[in-house]
Every structure is written in C-alpha cells, then in structure tokens.
Amino acid sequence: MFFSPLISKSDSVSAIMLKVLLALLPGIVLYVWYFGPAILVSITLASLTALGTEALMLKLRDRPIMPFLKDNSALLTAWLLALSIPPLAPWWMVVVGTAFAIAIAKHLYGGLGNNMFNPAMVGYAVLIISFPAQMTHWIAPHGMVISELTFPQQLDFIFHDVLPDSDTLDALTMATPLDTLKTHLHLDQPMRQILDMPIYGRLAGHGSEMVALGFLLGGLYLLASRIISWHIPAAFLGTLFVLAGIFHLADPAHYAGPLFHWFAGASMLGAFFILTDPVSSPTTNKGRLIYAAGAGLLTYLIRVFGGFPDGVAFATLLMNICVPLIVLYTQPKVFGKKGSQP
Amino acid sequence: MEISGICHDRNNMRPAVPVGNDNMRKLYHFHGGIHPPSNKTQSTRATIARAPLPAKLVIPLHQHAGETAKPVARVGERVLKGQLIGMPDGVVSSAVHASTSGTITAIDMQLIAHPSGLPNLCATLIPDGKEEWAPRKTIDYRDHSPAGLQHLLRMAGVVGLGGAAFPSDLKLSLDKHKITTLVLNGAECEPYITCDDMLMRERAAEIVQGAEMLRFMLDAEEVLIGIEDNKPEAIASMRAAVAAGGHQRMEVIAVPTVYPGGGAKQLIRVLTGIEVAAGVRSTDMGVQCFNVATAYTIHRAFAHGEPLLSRIVTITGNVMHPRNYEVLIGTPIAELVALGVALPDTDSYIMGGPMMGFPLPSVQVPLVKATNCIIASSKKIFPPPPPVMPCIRCTRCADVCPADLQPQDLFWFAQSREFGRAQAFNLFDCIECGACSYVCPSHIPLVQYYRFAKSEIHAREHDKQLADKARVRHDYREQRIEREKQEKADKLAAREKAAQAARLADAQPLTPQQQAEQAELETSRAHIRELAQSAVEHADEGTTK
Ligand code: SF4
Ligand code: SF4
Numbered sequence: 001m002f003f004s005p006l007i008s009k010s011d012s013v014s015a016i017m018l019k020v021l022l023a024l025l026p027g028i029v030l031y032v033w034y035f036g037p038a039i040l041v042s043i044t045l046a047s048l049t050a051l052g053t054e055a056l057m058l059k060l061r062d063r064p065i066m067p068f069l070k071d072n073s074a075l076l077t078a079w080l081l082a083l084s085i086p087p088l089a090p091w092w093m094v095v096v097g098t099a100f101a102i103a104i105a106k107h108l109y110g111g112l113g114n115n116m117f118n119p120a121m122v123g124y125a126v127l128i129i130s131f132p133a134q135m136t137h138w139i140a141p142h143g144m145v146i147s148e149l150t151f152p153q154q155l156d157f158i159f160h161d162v163l164p165d166s167d168t169l170d171a172l173t174m175a176t177p178l179d180t181l182k183t184h185l186h187l188d189q190p191m192r193q194i195l196d197m198p199i200y201g202r203l204a205g206h207g208s209e210m211v212a213l214g215f216l217l218g219g220l221y222l223l224a225s226r227i228i229s230w231h232i233p234a235a236f237l238g239t240l241f242v243l244a245g246i247f248h249l250a251d252p253a254h255y256a257g258p259l260f261h262w263f264a265g266a267s268m269l270g271a272f273f274i275l276t277d278p279v280s281s282p283t284t285n286k287g288r289l290i291y292a293a294g295a296g297l298l299t300y301l302i303r304v305f306g307g308f309p310d311g312v313a314f315a316t317l318l319m320n321i322c323v324p325l326i327v328l329y330t331q332p333k334v335f336g337k338k339g340s341q342p
Numbered sequence: 343m344e345i346s347g348i349c350h351d352r353n354n355m356r357p358a359v360p361v362g363n364d365n366m367r368k369l370y371h372f373h374g375g376i377h378p379p380s381n382k383t384q385s386t387r388a389t390i391a392r393a394p395l396p397a398k399l400v401i402p403l404h405q406h407a408g409e410t411a412k413p414v415a416r417v418g419e420r421v422l423k424g425q426l427i428g429m430p431d432g433v434v435s436s437a438v439h440a441s442t443s444g445t446i447t448a449i450d451m452q453l454i455a456h457p458s459g460l461p462n463l464c465a466t467l468i469p470d471g472k473e474e475w476a477p478r479k480t481i482d483y484r485d486h487s488p489a490g491l492q493h494l495l496r497m498a499g500v501v502g503l504g505g506a507a508f509p510s511d512l513k514l515s516l517d518k519h520k521i522t523t524l525v526l527n528g529a530e531c532e533p534y535i536t537c538d539d540m541l542m543r544e545r546a547a548e549i550v551q552g553a554e555m556l557r558f559m560l561d562a563e564e565v566l567i568g569i570e571d572n573k574p575e576a577i578a579s580m581r582a583a584v585a586a587g588g589h590q591r592m593e594v595i596a597v598p599t600v601y602p603g604g605g606a607k608q609l610i611r612v613l614t615g616i617e618v619a620a621g622v623r624s625t626d627m628g629v630q631c632f633n634v635a636t637a638y639t640i641h642r643a644f645a646h647g648e649p650l651l652s653r654i655v656t657i658t659g660n661v662m663h664p665r666n667y668e669v670l671i672g673t674p675i676a677e678l679v680a681l682g683v684a685l686p687d688t689d690s691y692i693m694g695g696p697m698m699g700f701p702l703p704s705v706q707v708p709l710v711k712a713t714n715c716i717i718a719s720s721k722k723i724f725p726p727p728p729p730v731m732p733c734i735r736c737t738r739c740a741d742v743c744p745a746d747l748q749p750q751d752l753f754w755f756a757q758s759r760e761f762g763r764a765q766a767f768n769l770f771d772c773i774e775c776g777a778c779s780y781v782c783p784s785h786i787p788l789v790q791y792y793r794f795a796k797s798e799i800h801a802r803e804h805d806k807q808l809a810d811k812a813r814v815r816h817d818y819r820e821q822r823i824e825r826e827k828q829e830k831a832d833k834l835a836a837r838e839k840a841a842q843a844a845r846l847a848d849a850q851p852l853t854p855q856q857q858a859e860q861a862e863l864e865t866s867r868a869h870i871r872e873l874a875q876s877a878v879e880h881a882d883e884g885t886t887k
Binding site: 005007012013064071114281283327331 | 373376379607611692697700729732736740747767780782789
C-alpha cells in the first residue's frame with residue numbers, strides 16, 4: 001500500500017549534510033594553506049571517532065545502522081568540532097570530544113533530529129572546561145614564528161606528545177588573535193599598537209582571517225543553494241557588527257571594530273555552519289532572527305567581558321536552551337488569520 | 343507580497359498564444375507552494391474522445407458529499423437515459439440518474455472508488471444500447487428564481503467536479519451576504535490531470551455560459567476565471583469565448599503555475615487577495631468559487647435539460663495512449679484503462695493526481711462524478727519512497743505550506759498523539775495538499791499523520807457527544823426521580839425504585855439506534871485508523887528494521 005503524495009523531490013538528509021560538508025571545504029583548504037596539514041589529521045580522527053561512536057550508539061539503541069551512518073550528520077558534527085579546537089591538540093582530546101558529542105549530546109537526547117544542543121559545541125565546551133591548557137595549542141600561521149614543525153613532527157606531537165629537542169611548545173604555538181587582544185588590553189596597551197602586530201593581518205588575524213573568508217564563501221554557497229535561510233547569519237553577523245561598532249566608536253582604544261569581530265574566532269563558522277544547525281535552532285523565521293541576534297549579543301559579551309577566548313560556542317549553547325520558548329512565541333499566523341485582507 | 347500580472351497587449355500580433363493579464367490586474371501571492379513536474383502534455387495531444395458504451399454500468403448512490411441518495415428504481419425496471427434512480431435524501435445530498443437506457447439488474451453493496459475501500463450502495467444497469475432519453479426540459483434560467491434553479495441543480499445531480507463533489511446547489515444558497523466575485527477555477531494545478539484543460543480548449547463557450555448562469559444565481563458582480571499559465575491554449579480559447587459571447591465584467595486571468603494554486607482558497611487569494619480562513623465560508627467574504635467543469639455541467643442542465651450523466655476523465659501515466667475521454671458515470675474504470683492500454687509493468691491505478699489521489703481498491707470499481715483522472719502506476723513512474731528518517735527540523739515543509747502551518751510541529755504532535763496540541767497548532771487548517779511531504783528530505787509521510795490525527799480527533803469528539811447525550815439523559819432521569827421522591831409519600835419505596843432506575847440507566851445509557859450508529863462509526867474509524875496506522879508503520883519500518 002502506498003499513499004499520496006506519490007512523488008517527492010529528490011532530496012535527502014544525507015545529500016543536504018553532504019552539501020554542508022562541501023561548503024566547509026574552501027575554509028579547510030585555506031586552513032591547510034596557512035597552518036599546515038595538521039588540521040586534516042584532527043578532521044580524520046574526529047570523523048572516524050564520530051562514525052564509530054554513531055554505529056555503536058545505534059547498535060545499543062537498536063536502530064538500523066546503515067541508513068543513519070550514511071546520513072552524514074555525524075561527519076558534520078566531527079568536522080565542526082575538529083575545526084573549533086586547536087589542530088595540535090593531542091589525539092585523545094579529539095576522540096574524547098567527538099565521542100562525547102555523538103554519544104551524549106546526540107544519542108542520549110534521542111539521536112538525529114532530537115538533540116536540543118548543538119553536539120559539536122557540547123564537545124567543544126567539554127574540552128575547553130576539562131583541558132583548558134591543551135586547548136591553547138593553536139599553530140602559528142606560516143612565517144609567523146621562527147621554527148615550524150614538519151608534518152611528521154606534528155604527527156609525533158599529536159599522537160605521542162613528543163617535540164623535536166630544539167623546540168618548545170611556546171615557540172611553535174601562538175595565542176589566537178582574540179586571546180592576544182585580550183591579554184594585551186589587560187596590560188593597558190593601546191588598541192592601535194596591538195593591532196599593528198604582525199599576527200593581526202589585514203582584518204583580524206594573519207591566516208585565520210582568510211580561513212574565515214573561506215567559511216564565508218561556503219556559507220554563501222549554502223545560502224544560494226537554499227540549504228540555509230538568510231535569517232540566522234544576517235541576524236548574528238548584524239548584531240555582532242552593530243555591537244562592536246557602537247563600542248568601537250565610543251572607545252576605539254579599548255574595543256576592536258566590527259570587521260575584527262566578524263573575521264576573528266569562530267564568527268563565520270558560527271554564523272553559517274553552527275548556529276544554522278536545523279535541529280538545535282528555531283523553526284520559525286522570526287524565531288531565527290531572535291535566536292541569532294541573541295547569540296551575537298552573547299558572543300560579543302563573552303569575548304569582550306568574559307573569561308573564555310571565544311564566545312560562539314557558549315553563545316550557541318545558551319541560545320539552544322531558549323529555542324523551545326522562542327518557537328512558541330514566534331508562531332506565524334496561519335492562512336486567513338493574518339488580517340491582511342485587501 | 344503581491345505579484346503584478348504580466349501585461350500582454352491583445353492587439354499586439356504576437357505569434358505565441360497570449361498568456362497573461364490584459365487588465366494589469368493585481369494578483370496576490372500565497373505562502374509556499376511547490377513546482378512538481380507537470381506531466382500534462384502526454385494527455386493533451388489528442389482531443390476529448392467519447393468512451394464507448396460499456397456492457398455494464400455500476401452507479402453508486404453516494405457520489406457526493408453528504409447523505410446517500412435514496413434508490414427510487416426497482417430491480418428489473420427498465421430505465422431511460424437521464425431518469426432519476428436516486429432521490430436526494432437530506433439537506434446535503436444530490437440526485438443520481440441512469441447514465442443510459444437499460445435495465446436495473448441489482449441494487450446492492452459494491453466496491454466503490456473511495457480511499458476507505460468500503461463498499462457502498464450501487465445500482466447496476468445493463469445498457470440496451472438504445473441511448474433512449476427520458477424527457478428533457480430545457481429552461482431559460484432568467485425566467486426562474488435562484489431558489490428554483492437551485493432545486494433544479496439538486497435534482498440534476500450537479501456536484502462540484504473539481505474533486506470534492508459537494509452539491510452545487512448548496513454553494514448557491516446565500517442568506518444575507520452580497521457576492522461580489524464569482525471565481526471560476528480552471529487552474530488545474532495537480533500534475534498529470536488535464537480534463538479541465540481539454541474541456542476549456544474544446545467547450546469554452548458552454549463553460550462561459552454556465553458561468554453566466556452561476557453569476558445570475560449568485561447575483562455576483564464580476565466573474566474571474568483563473569487558469570494557470572501553463573495552459574496557454576485553454577486561456578486563449580476561454581478568452582475568445584468571453585469576447586465572442588460579449589460577456590461583461592468577466593475576465594480570464596492567467597495565474598502563476600504553482601501547486602496547490604488550484605485549491606479554491608489559494609485561487610481566491612491569488613485573484614482577489616481575500617484569504618478564507620478554515621471554518622469560514624467564502625460567501626461570508628463576498629466570493630464563491632466553482633470549477634469550470636461544474637459550470638459546464640450547469641449549462642448542460644439548464645440549456646439542454648441534461649442531468650449530470652458523464653464527465654471528462656484523463657487516463658494517463660503508464661499507458662500507451664494517454665488521453666481524455668468523456669465517460670458515462672458508472673463505467674467500470676477497467677474500460678477506461680483498456681482504452682488507454684496500460685503497459686505490462688503497471689501495478690496499480692490512482693484516482694486523482696499524484697499529490698492528493700489514492701490507489702483504487704480494484705480496477706473494476708465504477709467511475710464516479712468525482713473521478714477526474716486515472717493514472718496507471720508503476721514502480722518506474724512512482725518509485726517507492728526511500729526509508730523514512732527522523733525529522734531534522736529543516737522546515738522545508740513549513741516553507742512550502744500554503745496554509746502557513748508548521749508541519750514539522752504538527753507531525754511531532756500527531757506522532758506523540760498530543761492531539762489537543764495539534765489542534766491548538768491549527769491542524770484543521772491543513773488542506774492535505776501534500777506539499778510538505780513532497781519536499782521532506784526525511785521522506786516522512788506527513789499527510790498520513792495529519793489524516794490520522796484528524797480522524798482521531800473527530801472520533802473523540804463524536805464519543806464525547808454521545809457521552810454528553812447519555813449524561814444529559816441520565817441527569818434528566820435523576821431529576822424525575824427526585825421529583826417522584828417528593829411526590830410519593832412512601833419515601834423508602836420510591837428510593838428503592840429510583841436506585842433501580844439509576845442502575846438501569848447506567849447499564850443502558852444509549853438507545854439501540856445510537857448504539858448502531860456508534861458501531862458503524864467504530865467500524866469505519868477502525869478502518870481509517872488501520873489505513874493511517876499502516877502508513878505510519880510503513881514509515882516506521884525504515885527506521886526500526
Ligand atoms: S521537511 Fe521533513 S525533516 Fe524537514 S522539518 Fe519538515 S518534517 Fe522535518
Ligand atoms: S498537507 Fe497540510 S501541512 Fe502539509 S503543506 Fe499541505 S496544508 Fe501544509
């Protein structure tokens with residue numbers, strides 16, 4: 001027996017997720033270009049862990065394994081998490097973070113479609129709270145520090161925590177632009193002088209700003225192919241822009257400008273890939289605007305006044321909690337009840 | 343948001359058929375909609391043909407919304423073409439006629455074309471091949487009162503031919519509201535179906551005259567004929583008919599092709615900007631909508647004295663010769679299929695379009711007034727849907743919902759059986775168009791869940807009504823007992839009696855007739871539930887095996 005409609009658009013969850021993965025590629029390519037191939041190691045590691053955990057959880061929950069493994073959603077969680085943590089983080093951190101994201105944040109909440117929180121951001125939050133030191137192993141971009149690790153040396157460090165004798169960790173890694181800014185502002189250095197440091201590049205950080213540009217490019221592709229709607233990126237980036245603009249205009253010596261906030265940290269990744277996760281974001285357009293504006297506000301506050309290096313992850317998680325309420329209060333008017341009669 | 347009509351100058355000698363809106367009429371927009379492949383050209387290459395007289399006709403007495411018509415012919419009786427064989431019974435009902443002359447050989451329960459798959463009362467008619475007409479009385483509608491004309495339509499068995507088969511006379515009874523606009527629906531938005539398209543191409547003048555009759559009965563000011571712009575031939579032919587007939591304030595308007603733009607509410611919205619909410623009658627808002635084929639039938643009824651005996655049906659899909667046929671009501675679908683010559687891999691037949699149609703329980707069921715299209719189906723044309731995945735809240739469904747609903751929430755409530763919440767989230771505004779299911783990347787049979795939830799809610803409301811009735815009766819009885827208690831001196835004896843009566847009342851709260859009613863309801867409900875359930879289970883199979 002079959003039921004109408006008998007025809008359907010040839011679209012599937014797995015195709016949608018695949019397109020999102022593809023949209024991450026420009027950013028990843030630029031990442032490799034500026035920071036070397038270590039990120040590919042964490043992406044691979046996270047992917048394998050995600051698929052393994054997914055399969056295990058499906059088995060434990062007595063669900064069909066293949067259709068869900070093929071839906072690409074676990075891979076997407078893995079990639080987003082890998083892109084949010086330092087590429088030189090030890091291998092077990094990637095594994096722990098990813099496994100936690102998939103097993104706890106996704107499957108214990110009911111699996112695909114039921115998770116209240118963005119799994120990748122839950123994984124990130126667990127890692128930054130549990131292992132704050134390792135979460136600072138950000139590689140310096142090419143040409144920024146005197147010594148750089150070769151790929152085999154990077155692997156050695158990721159998997160065995162071994163560095164070449166001549167090197168120290170401090171010489172190889174660098175605080176992120178957001179972090180550096182915070183530290184130097186604490187030392188009462190003027191903003192101008194800080195931003196003139198070579199790591200800041202043109203917008204918000206040598207190398208990292210290009211990666212952000214790559215994510216922006218992928219995000220535009222997602223918009224163009226109607227995988228995501230404009231509401232979340234626009235409201236998030238808009239809020240960030242306005243807030244940063246106001247503070248910057250009021251006190252340029254202490255507050256970085258809007259473009260810095262757009263291209264620093266995980267802004268672009270968050271705007272187009274993290275906040276737009278359909279499962280953990282609101283289903284109404286008005287709700288999406290509120291949700292993303294809230295996330296923009298929180299991101300700014302955490303970055304500027306909070307204790308964590310970046311704010312996107314916690315802003316996302318905090319706004320995830322509000323989603324049911326936001327959706328409830330932003331129900332659109334149904335046909336004939338809009339009062340828009342001519 | 344409004345979309346302005348495309349302007350084409352009628353005097354401009356364009357080689358192409360003019361499509362668009364001569365008057366620069368402002369068209370309105372409705373939310374959502376989809377663009378499925380239309381698959382209409384296959385069946386519009388040939389003109390409408392008349393299907394040959396079949397060896398046997400099975401004419402259901404319940405082809406319309408409302409009560410089954412009462413059989414008024416006897417078994418063994420010779421009837422003439424157009425002779426009344428089913429008398430309208432009740433306010434919402436319509437007449438049924440012999441589609442040709444011949445002998446009634448049975449009046450019994452037969453399988454009919456209905457999604458429930460339940461049998462219904464039918465008259466079997468063996469044609470004598472003479473096509474001998476019962477006396478026909480043509481009238482000039484202008485000599486009659488609207489009420490008189492309404493009665494004529496009821497007795498001519500005229501019902502909406504767009505699919506719902508609602509008795510047309512009832513849509514013409516207005517109490518106090520002034521009708522400004524009569525909308526004629528020639529949109530025909532469902533894929534594959536072309537019966538209205540061909541009717542408009544070939545019999546435009548009669549449709550337009552039928553529209554004039556409808557305008558007269560409704561006392562409407564203007565007539566707007568909406569046709570989707572993928573039917574340029576129909577638009578041209580209807581425009582020519584309006585011009586040739588000198589009809590004033592009657593306009594043929596090309597509307598954008600989008601499914602479900604042919605839904606009455608959607609078309610009214612596009613043409614007039616008015617949104618008719620669920621549960622509101624469009625006449626309350628000064629507009630009424632009829633299908634073009636219904637207008638044609640009304641013209642036949644008044645100008646030729648012919649009751650509704652035949653209709654145009656598209657046979658298409660997995661057939662060698664897709665085409666439109668004029669077919670007598672009661673013709674077994676198998677006869678139509680034979681005309682189209684179904685290909686060998688055909689595995690079932692759909693009545694209606696691929697969006698809202700349903701599979702026929704058997705190809706032997708008779709064609710009814712609501713049959714607009716038969717699609718031969720095969721795995722190639724309609725491949726079985728991929729396994730169902732969980733909802734990922736992507737809201738593609740909400741983006742296309744013409745009723746501005748949140749289908750993903752309704753699905754969630756229906757699945758978790760929170761019917762109250764489903765209702766609070768406007769479940770009953772859903773027109774079951776299937777646009778949401780069409781786009782769902784998780785391939786969830788969403789509409790099945792909505793049908794299931796609706797049937798459950800209806801059933802519960804009915805139960806509640808019955809319980810209320812029983813309670814009222816019980817309370818009444820209690821009161822009477824109380825009164826008797828006062829009146830009678832022997833209190834003890836009275837109380838004894840009262841207790842006994844109350845016990846009886848508890849044991850038998852329903853009259854036998856109500857019990858029968860409820861039993862019948864239970865059967866049909868069980869069946870609907872089974873259908874919905876099997877869809878839901880079918881859906882679950884993908885995720886649990
Ligand atoms: S389209 Fe399907 S998966 Fe997407 S929100 Fe609607 S029901 Fe859920
Ligand atoms: S079937 Fe109902 S919920 Fe789905 S799109 Fe149509 S009106 Fe909306």
